[in-house]
Amino acid sequence: MQRVKNMNRLPMVCAPPLNVEADGNLRINAPLLTEWLIEFLRDEIQRRRGFTKAVVGLSGGVDSALVTFLLARAFGAENVYAIRMPYRASSQDSLDHAQMVVDATGVNVETIEITDAVDGYLQFAPDADGRRRGNVMARQRMIILFDQSQRLGTIPVGTGNKTERLFGYFTWHADDSPPINPLGDLYKTQVWDLARYIGVPEIIVDKPASADLVVGQTDESDFGITYHKADRILFYLLRGHNAERLIEMGFPEHDVRLVKRKVDSTHWKRHLPTVAMLSSTSINDYYLRPVDY
């Protein structure tokens, strides 16, 4: 089209197009969030339940490292008990990184091998594939964490993040079983940001996330998408946009479908067991009381 000459044109101010790589929506106010989570931990563990100590399973990964730092700030390092629970196939890096967290925070540490307990059962299940073996390890770790909590007169603190919860990337009634969890509403990329702010060693924050159940395993290779991409898609999906809108925004269709499928197929893992409702006083259907009542 030919432009009209001698016309008095107004300068135009245009809204920028959406940049699907931008992280503005996931950016956190780390000092504010740190203070909030410390108050949450104090409130749940100390004020509500009257405990003065805390127990956490320390894997050497960023999630449990961050929780250990938060607990040390909330209760003092001398009241925090980090339990390392390696299996014989666990990487030496995991143990070393867990030690770095212990050294940096000064929390108490104990190492309890799960190999004998896990292999003791698996000898009766020689056909168990990697997934089953991983589930047995995760559940064994929870047996230990709850027992150690009983010994110390407190409760274990969970470390699962929002991304893995939404993907169902955890062992049901194992990783997700601690009664309180400060990270469960933070996407993994937000966990990384908070961990950097609070002082988790860079080598732990920067390494590829791994459940460390199989040698060489990483979360992102299991997912088929990076956390960076997945978290941005999850942000818009949970806000209520449908898949078509996200694709229109510029997210790759394959990525959107993959993320949505993972979320849609794992709603059950984020709930308590399904109970047959038989009365009009069915617990949690009719008889409703909050968790802290």
Place this chain on the structure above:
Amino acid sequence: MKVHTAIAQIKPRKGDYAHNLERLGDIFAQLEEDAPETNVLALPETVLSGYFLEGGVREAARTKEELFADLLTTYQARVKRPDAALDITLGFYELWEGKYYNSAIYATLSAPNAAIPSGIHHVHRKFFLPTYGVFDEKRFVSRGRAINAFPTRFGIVSVLICEDVWHSITATIAALKGAQIIYVLSASPGREFTGQHLGNVAQWNVLLPGIASEHNVWVVYAGLIGFEGGKGFTGTSQIVDPWGNAIVMGSATSECLVRGSLNLDDVAVARSASPLLADLESALGDITMQLEQVARKPHV
């Protein structure tokens, strides 16, 4: 007239009415010692039970008469001055005429031999019940149907509760009915940590000055504090002057007493420079017609 105001931003013990009442007694005693000039004490929404009760509402709820009797007994047990008197507004789960409500009482408490009589002046029943996301109020309580302003020893005032003021029309009605002070009692769970302030706090910091400066009223905001089942309330109790400036604000994470003096003369001063409320009054007939048109439009 100056109104010496205190806001007790506290964390109640969940479902424990007796304990929370005792805690309130401690606040009476502290004010008696540290700030006996206090005229009005405001406390947050559901401060005698905690907010998220679900079916526990029926166990926590009291009638306004029961509540007033308990407040008066507690007050008289903890004040020493024979002429002591205090106006109080606080949120509670109420049983009224066979239904449960999320309510706020405004009452005067006085020592047994004080010249100022004790009594209930008003009960506001929450008009807008949030029932979305983390909120589920309509399931457990009934909706109040009135917004009123009423005379007190310290000016004509209104009491509104939390989501009530997320709709600008409620404060507008209160101001049109003559309120010079609007007390806003709230239990606001913190969410969104991406900005300078918590997301909901940032929103309150827009809403409250907006109400104050549009109608040139004082706004006294009492926010619940502490966590309930992982949901943390954000306090930030504050007093906003009739120009929209917060003259004092409490913490978002800890208990405190927030205090300030409201000069009621400021209402007229602010309105003389910005007669928005008078403009609104003059256009009220047309506005009412517009609203009636909308209300009568068939929903097809």
